[in-house]
Amino acid sequence: MNKRIDIENELKEISPETARLLSDLPGQSVPQGYFDTLEAQIMAQVKVQAALDQLDDISDAPGEDYFSSLEDRVLNAIHLEAQVGKYRKIKVLNIVSFIKYAAVVLVILGSAVLIKYNLVQKEDDMPVFDQAYIEYLKKNIDDVDLQMLIQTDVANDGVLNEIPSYPDIRHEDNVFDHDH
Amino acid sequence: MQQNSEHPDDTLILQLIDSQEKKELGFRYLVSKYKERLYWHIRRMVGNHEDADDVIQNTFVKVYRNIHTFQYNASLYTWLYRIATNESINFLKSKKSGYSLSDMQEFASANLKEDLYFDEQNALNKLKSAIDALPEKQKLVFNLRYYDEMSYEEIAQVTDTSVGALKASYHHAVKKIESFIKNTI
Structure with a gap:
């Protein structure tokens, strides 16, 4: 109430005539029961708006926590x-x-x-010559002096290895060497 | 500002609105607490009941959509008045788009005369017309001070204006009303 009185006094200081007229000014009215239904109207409006906002969110806007x-x-x-x-x-x-x-x-x-x-x-x-030579030696082994062939290097090891009795002869040779 | 003991205080209302489960209940309290004060503030701005009814509903929808942006260090009461004021100004601009500020004042004054609920007494009607013919800022300051009983500090929060400028604005407004009445009666 003090606030109301302060405001009236402030107004009287500035313009006493205006203060008097204003205090006589009747209040404006509203349709009967307006404020009783206003709250429900606003809440309905708010719900409609919230639903429309949700529709907007669904259509194209990113989510609330996006x-x-x-x-x-x-x-x-x-x-x-x-x-x-x-x-x-x-x-x-x-x-x-x-x-x-x-x-x-x-x-x-x-x-x-x-x-x-x-x-x-x-x-x-292996040269054709050696093959033929081996065949020849195999057939005529009894007539050939293998010791002599070895010592004179007429036949190489590749040829002589093909002769079945050659390892024995070489062994005999080694024995001979040992005997010396 | 007058406190209504039937309603919860602003802190509780804001806490309820903050919680998702009781947001609607909190908002219902907010509407219930401030609907009449905001209605009359808007009515004085736009001039008649029908337009005030539209604007008050738009105001609360806007409040609902923006309540999460409310800064707790500010006053909820002045924040609501700020939104209601902006909505009223936007309404007047949209209804008379392309017109000057003085045109809008004339429009608001004409609206007042068409108001079915206005008690028609010649001198008092002129007084009301004088208030309505004030420049928009002065009218706003006059209404917030005289009718809404706001302190200059609270009006400063609503209008983003210094207290000194508001006192000067209120003084000019009252002098203009006085001059208007003297010249027309």
Whole structure:
């Protein structure tokens, strides 16, 4: 109440006539029961507006917590991408290692095949002369002096190894050497 | 500002609104507590009951949608008045878009005369017209001070104006009303 009196006194100081007229001014009225129904009207209006806002949200606007959670989601995506990147690197390294090991194995196998192939080739490549010579020696072993052939180097080891009795002769030779 | 003991205080109302479960109940308390004061403030701004009814509903819808932006260090009471004032000014502008401020004052005055609920007595009607013919800012300050019994500090929060400027504005408003009455009666 003091506030009302203070305001009336302030007005009287500025303009006594205006203060008098204003105090006589009748209050304006509203339709009967207006304020009783106003609250319900406003609450209904608010609910309609809230429903419309929700519709707007569904149509195109991001969710209420979209921006508040955006930072976390972006960071998670970055971490995930980093993890996938590492995995990819590891995978690439594994493939490189595998290729290296496979290459080594292939080189070893290849070398082995080549060595074997070269040996066979060497056997196959034995001169026709030697083959014929071996056949001849096999057929006429009793007439040939192998000791003499060895000492004079007429026949090489490749040829002499094909002769069944050659190892025995070589053994005899060794025994002979020991006897000396 | 007069306190109504039937209503919970502003802090409790805001706490209820903050909790999702009781938001509607809290808002109902807010409407119940402030509906009449805001209605009369708006009615004095726009001039008649029908327009005041539209504006008060828009005001509370706006309050509901923006209550989460309310700063707790401010007064809820002055914040509500601020929204109601802006809604009233926007209403007057939209209804008379393209017109000057003085046109809007004439429009508000004409609205007053058309008001079915206005008690028509010649001298008092002129007084009311004098208030309504005030420049918008002076009228707002006069209404908030004389009818809403706000302190100058509270009016400063509503209007973003210094207390000194408001006192000068109120003084000019009263002198203009006095001059208007003397010249027309």
